[in-house]
Amino acid sequence: MKYxxxxxxxxxxxxxxxxxSRALAGDGNVSKExxxxxxxxxxxxxxxxxxMAVNLRQKQTKSIGIIxxxxxxxxxxxxxxxxxxxxxxxxxxxxxLAQSNENSDIELxxxxxxxxxRVDGILLSVCSSRNNIPExxxxxxxxxxxxxxxRIVPQFSASKIEINEYAKSVLLVEHLIEQGRKKIVHIxxxxxxxNSTERLRxxxxxxxxxxxxxxxxxxxxxxLAAEAAAAKITYLLDNNIDFDAVFCFTETQALGVxxxxxxxxxxxxxxxxxxCMSGTTLxxxxxxxxxxxxxxxxxxxxxxxxxxxxxxxxxxxxxxTIVVDAQIKIRxxxxxD
Amino acid sequence: MKYxxxxxxxxxxxxxxxxxSRALAGDGNVSKExxxxxxxxxxxxxxxxxxMAVNLRQKQTKSIGIIxxxxxxxxxxxxxxxxxxxxxxxxxxxxxLAQSNENSDIELxxxxxxxxxRVDGILLSVCSSRNNIPExxxxxxxxxxxxxxxRIVPQFSASKIEINEYAKSVLLVEHLIEQGRKKIVHIxxxxxxxNSTERLRxxxxxxxxxxxxxxxxxxxxxxLAAEAAAAKITYLLDNNIDFDAVFCFTETQALGVxxxxxxxxxxxxxxxxxxCMSGTTLxxxxxxxxxxxxxxxxxxxxxxxxxxxxxxxxxxxxxxTIVVDAQIKIRxxxxxD
DNA sequence: TTGAAAGCGCTAACAG
DNA sequence: CTGTTAGCGCTTTCAA
Numbered sequence: 001m002k003y004x005x006x007x008x009x010x011x012x013x014x015x016x017x018x019x020x021s022r023a024l025a026g027d028g029n030v031s032k033e034x035x036x037x038x039x040x041x042x043x044x045x046x047x048x049x050x051x052m053a054v055n056l057r058q059k060q061t062k063s064i065g066i067i068x069x070x071x072x073x074x075x076x077x078x079x080x081x082x083x084x085x086x087x088x089x090x091x092x093x094x095x096x097l098a099q100s101n102e103n104s105d106i107e108l109x110x111x112x113x114x115x116x117x118r119v120d121g122i123l124l125s126v127c128s129s130r131n132n133i134p135e136x137x138x139x140x141x142x143x144x145x146x147x148x149x150x151r152i153v154p155q156f157s158a159s160k161i162e163i164n165e166y167a168k169s170v171l172l173v174e175h176l177i178e179q180g181r182k183k184i185v186h187i188x189x190x191x192x193x194x195n196s197t198e199r200l201r202x203x204x205x206x207x208x209x210x211x212x213x214x215x216x217x218x219x220x221x222x223x224l225a226a227e228a229a230a231a232k233i234t235y236l237l238d239n240n241i242d243f244d245a246v247f248c249f250t251e252t253q254a255l256g257v258x259x260x261x262x263x264x265x266x267x268x269x270x271x272x273x274x275x276c277m278s279g280t281t282l283x284x285x286x287x288x289x290x291x292x293x294x295x296x297x298x299x300x301x302x303x304x305x306x307x308x309x310x311x312x313x314x315x316x317x318x319x320x321t322i323v324v325d326a327q328i329k330i331r332x333x334x335x336x337d
Numbered sequence: 338m339k340y341x342x343x344x345x346x347x348x349x350x351x352x353x354x355x356x357x358s359r360a361l362a363g364d365g366n367v368s369k370e371x372x373x374x375x376x377x378x379x380x381x382x383x384x385x386x387x388x389m390a391v392n393l394r395q396k397q398t399k400s401i402g403i404i405x406x407x408x409x410x411x412x413x414x415x416x417x418x419x420x421x422x423x424x425x426x427x428x429x430x431x432x433x434l435a436q437s438n439e440n441s442d443i444e445l446x447x448x449x450x451x452x453x454x455r456v457d458g459i460l461l462s463v464c465s466s467r468n469n470i471p472e473x474x475x476x477x478x479x480x481x482x483x484x485x486x487x488r489i490v491p492q493f494s495a496s497k498i499e500i501n502e503y504a505k506s507v508l509l510v511e512h513l514i515e516q517g518r519k520k521i522v523h524i525x526x527x528x529x530x531x532n533s534t535e536r537l538r539x540x541x542x543x544x545x546x547x548x549x550x551x552x553x554x555x556x557x558x559x560x561l562a563a564e565a566a567a568a569k570i571t572y573l574l575d576n577n578i579d580f581d582a583v584f585c586f587t588e589t590q591a592l593g594v595x596x597x598x599x600x601x602x603x604x605x606x607x608x609x610x611x612x613c614m615s616g617t618t619l620x621x622x623x624x625x626x627x628x629x630x631x632x633x634x635x636x637x638x639x640x641x642x643x644x645x646x647x648x649x650x651x652x653x654x655x656x657x658t659i660v661v662d663a664q665i666k667i668r669x670x671x672x673x674d
Numbered sequence: 675t676t677g678a679a680a681g682c683g684c685t686a687a688c689a690g
Numbered sequence: 691c692t693g694t695t696a697g698c699g700c701t702t703t704c705a706a
Contacts, residue, residue: 001480001652003455003684016693021685031691048453050394054681056698061389063431069416081436088435088450094400095436098425099418113425116385118340143338306353315338342699353677358701368675392698393682 004047013037019113024049061237063094064308065114066123067107071099073251075295076125079149082301083123089314091309094121102224105133111135121145121308128192129153145311149304159307160321161300165277168200168326170209172275173247177210178209181245181273184212186219186238187195187229188258189249194251196221203247217241222249233260248276299324341384347643348533350374353435360654361386391633397507400431401645402451403460406488411589412632413462416486419638420460428635428646430457458482458645465529465627474518482648486641491531496578496639496644497658501586502532505663506539507546511581514547518582520548522573524566526586533558540584555577559586564592570597590659609650636661 011015015034022030023038024047040048041161055061068076080097087093096119100107104127111132114122122144124144126132130153136156140146149161176184186203189196200219207214220232229248236243248254254276258268266272303322310317341561343361347354352371359367360375361384403420404411417434432553433456437444441464446471459481463469466489473493477483486498513521517523523540526533537556540550544551555570566585573580585591591613595605603609640659647654 007601007683017684017695018686019692021683022677022692025685029691036692048455050393050683051454053698054685056389056393056682056700057686058388058682059698071412071414078416081408084434094431094454096431097417097421117388117431118385140556249403251487340699344699354700355678355702356676358699362701366675371675390682391701393684393698394702396701471687503676551698 510543
């Protein structure tokens, strides 16, 4: 594939390549007339700038990396897609994506890969808030623009987009309480995910606010799989521990719980309500009894871009945290919705 | 961020940069001893090659683009993720992703963007099998490596990964028939998506094979939204058209249908069974009555990579089509599953 | 086995 | 306003 270069243009116009370059860049130091001539020919010949050459010269790659824990949750993909759109279009950045499959080792490999690709910055949502801290530190000290989002690392100082999981959680649990639920089980996320500890905090707060005693029996840490959540519920049933609601960390867990309760002929939501937070189309379509919360994807994306570009432009800029206070919209679907 | 270059290495070792380059490349024309010295220092100083320089020199970008119609269906993301992993790892390619949001104009913009980024090849799953054909042609004639997958364009000659929708469809419909269903509605996809016409063909074939008369009333073209599918079913109900099964084009449609039937107090699957093809975790967890089919994601990904690299290496290579005959696994969930 | 030199396409001093 | 020159980091002849 033969591409037109500024040299081609220069030759045809009897100009030096510098002038052509300037004309194309809209430098100002070039006569209106030549500028027009150059641009017209460029247009006509279908010239497009060779970014590799520019980047080599400029010592940047004009590309950024996004690393997310997994790709099945539509939330992440929505953010990625939005960031991509914005960064491709307005800023001319290439966006490289990698997913870690909830595995810190893969995450590490992904970080290394991005570094090898010499991306100008990395948007990161972590698998675990402890496993790769030394690597985050190394990158940061090396001057890599590194911005965390959603799954952040609380004890690591960096720019972050934090989602107010605590507030969301309080709201959701209070919503259950308002419906008369008092024995609310919390299928929590693993403690190495910060979001999960925040949600737990919200859960406790909601109980306290409403004068319901906190019972540790009702809080069950659990990994992210549907089966794991189902197993926890089975345990409760087997031990005759009574409950009237289940608040899950993830949608997947909620699905697992729902499946199990159905199998046990336990009426949803008459006997037990199920809740989780999520912003997916699927879940609201699907869960007869699911209360959900919407994530402000666009806000998150644009905040992430802002902080990232800030760091890219000025690597020594101060770290900033933007807390996205979700437009919390409780959306209760009826049993047949 | 200061990076070590071969010149740095050369200086410290009193060698020319050519020799260093050769040593690093494992050229062979360099003494074992210098080779070792170079490599050791490189290792020690954390040298990594600057791909931009290489690519500029080599006149390629070592990057490919993937354009998919949407990102919500996990199937696409699984393929993307797999291609990414493989291409990043083994082949050192960067992978750029873009989604067209089921809109041919956006798809066109995405194609243009990939071209501007000078990707070495494009993996494409189209929105419509007619709207952008002139653009596909232009790219192909320009020498761009272009490989279609899943959502292909039958009348356009190019390398493709085709999924045997016909066979899958026959199987699924026959499965319904075996259960005693005779009045099977087909909520079809729009005719500008090839896969949808293939599935329709399969539907007809299954009926014919089993001696069931084909009734056009039962075939309802429908766009991809859940609401659209629900509306079609409403129409059938309002007009007292009797049916005992619904075979949908997409999972989303199936969800819409399910929702509507529930609302109308129609028992699933006792009165009406719902089926669609899909390979998502969600759907099997979620649909009490859904029969699904698994997509061989890895096969698709590796076939796509193979054809793409083939075209990149030799742009004049003949077009090839690989038909992926899904490992068709009917997975029937019980009502409480 | 090694080095010197050219060049990929572009930008940015510097000079005129 | 325009041209000359140098150089980003690397590979690849061509000579030695």
